[in-house]
Amino acid sequence: MKNQEEAEDMSQEVFIHVYQNIDKFKGESLISTWIYRIAVNKCLEEMRKKRRQKRAAYLEDIADPVIQNRIPDFYHPGIALENQQRAAILFKAIEQLPEQQQVAFTLAKVEFLSYEEISEVMEKSISSIESLIHRAKQNLQRILKVYYEKI
Amino acid sequence: MKKSNLNKEIDLTLSSIDNLKKANAPDDFLESLSNKMIFRKEQKIWVRRAKYAIAAMIMFAIVNTVLLINSKSSERQEMLKSVASEWNLKADGY
Numbered sequence: 001m002k003n004q005e006e007a008e009d010m011s012q013e014v015f016i017h018v019y020q021n022i023d024k025f026k027g028e029s030l031i032s033t034w035i036y037r038i039a040v041n042k043c044l045e046e047m048r049k050k051r052r053q054k055r056a057a058y059l060e061d062i063a064d065p066v067i068q069n070r071i072p073d074f075y076h077p078g079i080a081l082e083n084q085q086r087a088a089i090l091f092k093a094i095e096q097l098p099e100q101q102q103v104a105f106t107l108a109k110v111e112f113l114s115y116e117e118i119s120e121v122m123e124k125s126i127s128s129i130e131s132l133i134h135r136a137k138q139n140l141q142r143i144l145k146v147y148y149e150k151i
Numbered sequence: 152m153k154k155s156n157l158n159k160e161i162d163l164t165l166s167s168i169d170n171l172k173k174a175n176a177p178d179d180f181l182e183s184l185s186n187k188m189i190f191r192k193e194q195k196i197w198v199r200r201a202k203y204a205i206a207a208m209i210m211f212a213i214v215n216t217v218l219l220i221n222s223k224s225s226e227r228q229e230m231l232k233s234v235a236s237e238w239n240l241k242a243d244g245y
Contacts (some may be wrong), residue, residue, distance in 0.1 A: 008177065012184045016191065078172035086167035093164075109168055137165070144161045 001043065004077075010046065014039045029120055036113070036121045040103055047099075093143045101136035104129055 001007040017038050025034050074088035094102055103122060107113045115133075119126045234240075 004174070007174075008180065008183075011176070012180075012187055015184055016188060019188070076171070077174045079168060080170065083167040086164040087171075090164050090167055110171060140165060141161055144164055145157065148157050148160050 001046075006046075010039070010042060013042055017042065033117065033120045036107070036111075036117075037123075040107075040121060044099060044103070089144070089147065090140070093140050093147070096143050097136055097139055101132050101139065104132040105136040105140075108133055 001010050014035065018035055021038075025031065074091065075084060076087060079087045094105060097105065100122070104118055107118045107121060108115070113121065115126050115129045119129045122129065124132075
């Protein structure tokens with residue numbers, strides 16, 4: 001999520017969903033994995049909804065899959081001040097990744113989940129998670145290279 | 152930007168979230184969550200009432216249609232019987 005309000009709103013949605021559907025939890029995985037799965041699905045739903053709404057504005061990004069020079073106002077309370085600008089660029093670059101790579105990379109780098117935990121959340125094999133994260137890193141390097149060459 | 156600087160900047164950007172700390176929930180998080188849940192519950196009650204009302208209307212329309220068709224067919228039967236008796240016809244119409 002792009003800002004604190006959106007993140008709070010989304011976590012409340014996840015809490016409500018967990019509360020209303022707790023009887024559907026079969027105990028086949030850890031409850032944290034189940035909650036992560038719900039959170040990932042909710043976030044993806046929200047992102048798709050926003051993408052549809054901003055289709056016209058998004059065309060600009062599709063035509064040029066390079067991060068635009070404008071970096072949105074960004075502040076993450078958990079990131080050191082001197083890294084805020086770079087983190088803003090990185091998050092903007094993460095947005096350009098394919099959905100599955102975005103999810104795997106975010107769960108690994110932001111949520112610090114192990115590959116095994118990510119594989120359970122995303123219901124994929126560990127090797128495909130490794131491959132997703134590897135490709136995400138490669139793509140990020142490519143996107144950032146084009147971005148820094150432009151400025 | 153020089154190539155060495157470029158690679159350094161890319162590495163720095165990629166590692167900018169390495170020591171990210173998770174943000175804590177704000178103080179009013181639980182309060183706004185419970186307010187949202189109460190609001191959703193009330194909303195759900197109204198949605199359920201609307202569903203019941205629509206279901207009742209559909210049932211009413213179906214019953215009405217059935218009654219209408221039945222009454223028409225019994226009226227028709229009555230009419231045919233009276234015509235048959237007037238013309239002294241048998242049940243098979245001859």
